[in-house]
Amino acid sequence: MKKFLSLFLVTAMLLSLCSFAAMADEAPIKISIYYSDNSTLPFRADWRVISYLQEKYNVDLQFEPIPMTDYSTKVTNVLTTQGDDTPDVILGTSTSGGNASLALNGAAYAVSANPDWTPNFNARVAEFGLEDEVNTRKLGDGNLYYLPALYDIPFYDGGLILREDYLAAKGSEAPKTFDDLYAILKAYKEDYPESYPLTTIVRLSVLQRMTMPSWGVSVGVNGATGTRVLSWDYDTKTYFAGAISEQYKEYVTFFNKLYAEGLLDPEFAQDDASTTRKLATGLAMATYGYYDQIGGWEQASEIEGIKLNMYPSLEGPGGAHHQPKSSTGSGILFPAKTMQRPDFEQVVRKIDEIFFSEEAAKVWCIGIEGETYTMDGDKIVFSDEILAAPEGIYKYMQNAYGCGCDGTQLVWYNAREMTKYDENYAEINAAVAAMGDVIQYVPATPAFDDEVAEEVALLQTTLFDAFNVWDDGFLRGTKSIENDWDQFVQEMKDLGIEKFLALHNEYNIYK
Amino acid sequence: MxxxxxxxxxxxxxxxxxxxxxxxxxxxxxxxxxxxxxxxYIIAMSFSSSVAITNNRVFLWPVDFNIEAYRSVYEYPNFFRAYGYTLLYTFGGTLISLIMMVLFAYPLSKEWLKGQKFAMRIVVFSMFFSGGMIPNFLLINSLHLVGTIWAILIPFAINQFNLIILINFFKSLPVEIEEAAVIDGLSYFGILVRIVLPMSGAAIATVGLYTAVFFWNNWFNALIYLKSSQYPVMMLLRNIVNGRTMVVDNGGIGEKSSLAIAIKSAVIIISSLPIIMLYPFLQKYFVKGMTVGAVKG
Known part of the structure; x- marks a missing residue:
């Protein structure tokens, strides 16, 4: 018995040694990945979070950074051709637009086909309560073809930005309503007659998408529904013809007043340099932009004591709302060619783990415990090197470690993110969160079949072309809102806005 | 009179x-x-501070002279590797292109050659009607060139417009010289190398310049056919100039901080100066070559 026991123990020891040796020798799984490269945060293969996660999950991630400007072209190309250069995984993409028909025609793997391969993604969806929203990302055949990025609470990262120092000098309160904003702009115009106090970034549609929801409507090139001329009724969960609604009429009347009184910059499309010049030299004092941009504008200015700040959404006739945002974003898609890999299941499981597990999500956000931060109870304490960075925690961690890059971080906890920003930003976000439903959801695209989708696309093109002309005319006053409104409505009806609306409501997945 | x-x-x-x-x-x-x-003005801005540019203090001379913008561009990951690839594609591509075009154009310049007219028609037809992006990609992919530098150097080596310029130039050379060479015992290849090419400096320089500019500026083919590690510098520069506008316009969650105008100016200089510097050296050929192939006989 003793002999048998010793033999058994020796055998067990040898076996375990062998398996340990085998594990130690197991080669990392190679996974090639397309990554959308943002020029202001260029990808670096030596980012610490990447090397850490590679070691931790025993993978060799071969990133292919593709310039963001041409990313969608490249993705469409590889999905169409499935050629030699097709990567195993595509980050930062979705099945909207042309990718939908490619996916439906077999160009991508349906991730919903094997939910047990993505346990971490499923867990995060359940944790954030996003089951319904994720379901709306499914295509006409009922399958989900990509793993979207997940947000517990949408960010208020952009909004009204104006000269806080001017408000302080005039003894004015921070604006709460659009009437307050009008009064501030008017006062500035009186003080600086050569100025156009409210300017735009990139093009007017950025300002429009951030302001329209306060009138209960969202149309135009960046309208929330993506239809460009329809809006979403959040009470009835149906579409309505936003472009010819009274809400839009009121909206355009307000901004026409700003334009007519020289309060709105007539340059509706401009590059960064132009906006920066106007804000930095005092030719403008407000815009609708992003918090990230404030530092650059202030640094470019020679005005003593200039201080720009971002403010929560202003209240309009439809309440205080910002541009609607989705709690899901671009994510991970597996081209069909990847399914030919013998270890395909393992690839999917690894990707799920690397991007959606609780631990990896934390690494993508705040780095590695003991290196970039330590925990003091529940509190995250960043390392001295990070705290001392002149560009701020968030920016430094992006550049130095690769944390917080929207291409690779796919799980976003608002509270955790706020630990990386300055107090002011966190306070603004907290104020917005306290206001209630400032940031509403983006309704899912109706599940059109191919034939209807084509008809809808044709109608949309003609309707939007006409709307664009009228919108510009109403804003600039070349068309009279009072006298020409009926003609505009009739033209939109003649072009089929009612049919366009009916089709959207017929295929509305919320009904 | x-x-x-x-x-x-x-x-x-x-x-x-x-x-x-x-x-x-x-x-x-x-x-x-x-x-x-x-x-x-662009050169002055590329050497000036952002504050000076924003406040309209820069015109033709740099203000607050600094090279920060160039440093930022050069520190862009893989910038020098990409620049090296651009030089390779420009010089290698031009060389391959000239060799292939000359070898193609010379026989096509001989109207008495059997099948010459048919070959010319194919050339002209393909100039107006191409296969399109996806069929081209499938062809190049089936040749296993995708992801290799040959995907840039070989398939785009012959440009029909430049080829026709060369053909017409070769046609304009006095046929008597070639006949004399034949009598002296030179082969057709020998005539091309020893007689025709030395007389075709203007045409070669003109077509070479057009081709070099094409390869220098070409980014789209690189995007479609190459791996990111083989990208030419134009891909990076294009992303630097256009990428941020796209982020802000689309309203994604990505980084949206402003890119200094000085950096954009530096990008413009870096991308255009080297190819502009080629012109003075080729001008004597180029001026003559503008009308190359225009008149036959």
């Missing part, structure tokens, strides 16, 4: 007309100013 004398007199009057000369010089000066001032 003969017609020739009349014409010569008219020319002399024109040459010695001070008013006409003055206006000619004035127009030329305006053209030169229009071309150089924007370029000098």
């Amino acid at each position: 003969s017609t020739l004398e009349k014409a010569n007199n008219k020319r002399r009057i024109k040459e010695h007309n001070p008013i006409l000369n003055f206006f000619t010089a004035l127009v030329m000066i305006i053209v030169v100013v229009c071309c150089t001032v924007p370029f000098l």
Whole structure:
């Protein structure tokens, strides 16, 4: 018995040694990945979070950074051709637009086909309560073809930005309503007659998408529904013809007043340099932009004591709302060619783990415990090197470690993110969160079949072309809102806005 | 007075007309100013501080001189590798292109050659009707060139427009010289290398310049056919200039901080200066070569 026991123990020891040796020798799984490269945060293969996660999950991630400007072209190309250069995984993409028909025609793997391969993604969806929203990302055949990025609470990262120092000098309160904003702009115009106090970034549609929801409507090139001329009724969960609604009429009347009184910059499309010049030299004092941009504008200015700040959404006739945002974003898609890999299941499981597990999500956000931060109870304490960075925690961690890059971080906890920003930003976000439903959801695209989708696309093109002309005319006053409104409505009806609306409501997945 | 004398007199009057000369010089000066001032302005901005640029203090001379913008561009990941690839594609591509085009154009310049007309028709047809992006990609992919530098160097080596320029130039060479060479015992290849090419400096320089500019500026083919580690510098520069506008316009959650205008100016200089510097060296050929192949006979 003793002999048998010793033999058994020796055998067990040898076996375990062998398996340990085998594990130690197991080669990392190679996974090639397309990554959308943002020029202001260029990808670096030596980012610490990447090397850490590679070691931790025993993978060799071969990133292919593709310039963001041409990313969608490249993705469409590889999905169409499935050629030699097709990567195993595509980050930062979705099945909207042309990718939908490619996916439906077999160009991508349906991730919903094997939910047990993505346990971490499923867990995060359940944790954030996003089951319904994720379901709306499914295509006409009922399958989900990509793993979207997940947000517990949408960010208020952009909004009204104006000269806080001017408000302080005039003894004015921070604006709460659009009437307050009008009064501030008017006062500035009186003080600086050569100025156009409210300017735009990139093009007017950025300002429009951030302001329209306060009138209960969202149309135009960046309208929330993506239809460009329809809006979403959040009470009835149906579409309505936003472009010819009274809400839009009121909206355009307000901004026409700003334009007519020289309060709105007539340059509706401009590059960064132009906006920066106007804000930095005092030719403008407000815009609708992003918090990230404030530092650059202030640094470019020679005005003593200039201080720009971002403010929560202003209240309009439809309440205080910002541009609607989705709690899901671009994510991970597996081209069909990847399914030919013998270890395909393992690839999917690894990707799920690397991007959606609780631990990896934390690494993508705040780095590695003991290196970039330590925990003091529940509190995250960043390392001295990070705290001392002149560009701020968030920016430094992006550049130095690769944390917080929207291409690779796919799980976003608002509270955790706020630990990386300055107090002011966190306070603004907290104020917005306290206001209630400032940031509403983006309704899912109706599940059109191919034939209807084509008809809808044709109608949309003609309707939007006409709307664009009228919108510009109403804003600039070349068309009279009072006298020409009926003609505009009739033209939109003649072009089929009612049919366009009916089709959207017929295929509305919320009904 | 003969017609020739009349014409010569008219020319002399024109040459010695001070008013006409003055206006000619004035127009030329305006053209030169229009071309150089924007370029000098961009150079000045690339060496100036952002604050000075934003506050309209820069015109033709840098203010708060610094090289930060260039440093930022050069520190862009893989910038030098990409620049190296651009040089490889430009020089390698031009060399391959010239060799292939000359070898193709010379026989096509011989109208007596059997099948010459048919081959010419194929060339002209493919100039107007191409397969399109996806069929081209499938072809290049099936040749296993995708992801290799040959995907850029080989499939785009022959440009029909440049080929026709060469064909017409070769046609314009006196056939008697080639006949004499044949009598002296030279083969057709020998005639091409020893007789025709030395006489075709202007055509080769012109077509070479067009081709070099094509390879220098070409980013789209690189995007479609190459791996990111093989991208030319134009891909990076294009992303630097356009990428941020796209992020802000789309309203994604990505980084949206502003890119200094000085950096954009530096990008413009870095991307255009090397190829512009080629022109003075090729000008003597280029001026002549503008009309190369225009007249036959």
